[in-house]
Amino acid sequence: MKYQLEEIAERIRKCKDCELWKIRKNPVPGEGPSNAKVALLGQNPGRNEDSLGLPFVGLSGKFLNKLLASIDLKREDVFITGVVKCHTPKNRRPTKKEIETCKHFTFEQLEIIQPKVIVLLGDVALEAFDFDEKLSKIHGKIIKKEGRIYFPTFHPAAAMRFPKIRKLMEKDFKKLKKLVKRL
Numbered sequence: 001m002k003y004q005l006e007e008i009a010e011r012i013r014k015c016k017d018c019e020l021w022k023i024r025k026n027p028v029p030g031e032g033p034s035n036a037k038v039a040l041l042g043q044n045p046g047r048n049e050d051s052l053g054l055p056f057v058g059l060s061g062k063f064l065n066k067l068l069a070s071i072d073l074k075r076e077d078v079f080i081t082g083v084v085k086c087h088t089p090k091n092r093r094p095t096k097k098e099i100e101t102c103k104h105f106t107f108e109q110l111e112i113i114q115p116k117v118i119v120l121l122g123d124v125a126l127e128a129f130d131f132d133e134k135l136s137k138i139h140g141k142i143i144k145k146e147g148r149i150y151f152p153t154f155h156p157a158a159a160m161r162f163p164k165i166r167k168l169m170e171k172d173f174k175k176l177k178k179l180v181k182r183l
Contacts, residue, residue, distance in 0.1 A: 001034035004112045008105060012085045018101045020086035026053030030081025030109060037183050038073065039115040040064070041106060043124040043155060044084035044094050055080045060156040064121075067156070067169070071177035079113050081106060083128040094124060103128045116183040118148060119176065122155030140172035142179060151176055 009029035015021060028045040031054060040056075048058035056064050065075055084094040084102045094102075106128065110118065120126050123135055129145075131138070135152060143150040153172040159165045 001112050005029075005034050005109060008108050008112075012105055015085070015102075015105075018086075018098050020084070020088060020098060023089060024086040025050050027085045028053055028055050028082060028087075029085060029105070030055055030079060032075075032079030032081075032113075033077065034079075034113055036077065036079040036113055037116045038077070038119060038180060039079040039081070039110060039113060039117075040119045040121060041125040041128075042080075042082045042121045044082045044098075045087045046091055046157075047087065049082075050087035055082060056156070059160060063156045063160050067173045070170070071173050071180065073180065079109070079115065081109060083124050096127075099124060099128050116149060117176075117179060118150050120150055120152040122158065124155075126152055139168060140175050142175075149179075151179065 012027045012029045015027065021027075028049050032039070042056065045055065046058050046060070049055055055061070068075055068078065083106055084098050085105060086102075088094055088098070120129060120131075126135055129150065131152065135154065139153050141152065143152065153176070154165050154169045156169070159169040
């Protein structure tokens, strides 16, 4: 399984399916164990992630690490990635085309890992998995779809900017803790 994830990571590093490859320093395939019970999916790499080739290593990553610790999860025990694997200009939201072009890599990774729960961090992750509902309506809810368990919540960057969202995300993670303990 680990070999399969590395093969996907290598394909991501060589990918030129959209224009983002021209501006990236390092694509960010994701990281974590091939048998992770929990997978966390964000949007796309920011500047720090692009520099290092690792997911959630900037301020959002530090906040995410605190959230994980608050529910007794270690970062090294979960698989973390973004739906889009390359940094976007000026850290803009990925376009629908970029999401559609890149999301197959994430789907392949999840097929190998077979996590018990997939945490969708923000609107881009929701969009990639064809959720039509607004995040504000379904955050913190356990959703079973196509044989998988999804747990939508806010993106750490939004939680850091908006105190109201931060409180909601912290509450969501308390619910996630209960879910993970039952796995």
